[in-house]
Amino acid sequence: MNTRSYTPFAKLLHWAMALLILGLFxxxxxMHDLPLSxxxxxxxxxxxxxxxTAFLLVLARxxxxxxxxxxxxxxxxxxxxxxxxxxxHGLLYLLMIAVPLSxxxxxxxKGFQTVYFGLLPIPDLLAKNKExxxxxxxxxxxxxxxxxxxVVAHVAxxxxxxxxxxxDILVRMLPGRKPS
Amino acid sequence: MKRLASILIPTLMLTVAPAAHAVEYxxxxxxxxxxSFGYRQMGVAMDGxxxxxxxxxxxxxxxxxxxxxxxxxxxxxxxxxxxxxxxEVAGKEWFNSKAFPVARFVADAVKPLGGNRYEVHGKxxxxxxxxxxxxxxxxxxxxxxxxxxxxxxIKRADFAIGExxxxxxxxxxxxxxxxFHILASAGK
Numbered sequence: 001m002n003t004r005s006y007t008p009f010a011k012l013l014h015w016a017m018a019l020l021i022l023g024l025f026x027x028x029x030x031m032h033d034l035p036l037s038x039x040x041x042x043x044x045x046x047x048x049x050x051x052x053t054a055f056l057l058v059l060a061r062x063x064x065x066x067x068x069x070x071x072x073x074x075x076x077x078x079x080x081x082x083x084x085x086x087x088x089h090g091l092l093y094l095l096m097i098a099v100p101l102s103x104x105x106x107x108x109x110k111g112f113q114t115v116y117f118g119l120l121p122i123p124d125l126l127a128k129n130k131e132x133x134x135x136x137x138x139x140x141x142x143x144x145x146x147x148x149x150x151v152v153a154h155v156a157x158x159x160x161x162x163x164x165x166x167x168d169i170l171v172r173m174l175p176g177r178k179p180s
Numbered sequence: 181m182k183r184l185a186s187i188l189i190p191t192l193m194l195t196v197a198p199a200a201h202a203v204e205y206x207x208x209x210x211x212x213x214x215x216s217f218g219y220r221q222m223g224v225a226m227d228g229x230x231x232x233x234x235x236x237x238x239x240x241x242x243x244x245x246x247x248x249x250x251x252x253x254x255x256x257x258x259x260x261x262x263x264x265x266x267x268e269v270a271g272k273e274w275f276n277s278k279a280f281p282v283a284r285f286v287a288d289a290v291k292p293l294g295g296n297r298y299e300v301h302g303k304x305x306x307x308x309x310x311x312x313x314x315x316x317x318x319x320x321x322x323x324x325x326x327x328x329x330x331x332x333x334i335k336r337a338d339f340a341i342g343e344x345x346x347x348x349x350x351x352x353x354x355x356x357x358x359x360f361h362i363l364a365s366a367g368k
Contacts, residue, residue: 036267037345038350038351039345041222041352044222045222045224110262111261111262112224112226112262114224115222115223118224
């Protein structure tokens, strides 16, 4: 059983976003409890810049995906499992859009405009509003918990394919392998 | 807290007997006056304000050389954008508000620039540091009152505002712009 591999560009986008999202999550989780300091202000800005980057990357990835069909799943995979995989991936894409959007709106509502790399101001869609800012903070956190749950399931599924089903679902996303 | 602010403007309005019926601005309307500031943090424009301040004023557009103005700002009344920031700036590295609760501006000369524009020269004291500042201001007469609007820039390092790790201007810029809008009502 030999399904096609992902293209190098699709792999690059996948792994770049995986690293970025992991970094964003860890930093986002830890930065909240930092005492106010220049370091904290820097970390928050870096988190926002990385978040904007992740948002742009997911748009690029969706555009790429629309024009490039991913390789087929092995025929042995049952219909219900396929549906579950597609639903999971769809939800991941949705969250990759919703999480940075909620962060952007939260920033605006809390009165801190996002200025990409300190140079490019991103417009505030919401006016400063403490209650709304706190609510969006909750939304941003909850969406992230959902991301964690989905990423854990995503990784567990890939490992299950590799070690239990012994198919090439995991390998075909690994760097280095040429599309066959 | 509430101090009288009086402005003597005898010839501002057309009166039948100008010398006998002088218009005098006496009271600063605190609810219609505003003291705000702006700065950049990680390249992001931020703003804030002080909600409690008092102004003593004596200003005659015909005799600007005789003008007097003293403004006192209660530093604890700051809104720097977030509760966390408000707590932080009260600390020793910033305003050290316990030891230096009040910032004071004392005007020592007002130069007319023509029309309703003036240049206010004075001394600003914050956290025990005094610096000369120059603030351009405009005077806008209103019904029974006058509004003074102006803005100037200070460098926070000149007043030791933000010491230690905060002395890094890459995170919080050194330049702080200050804007005031003072409304003083008229009396006799």
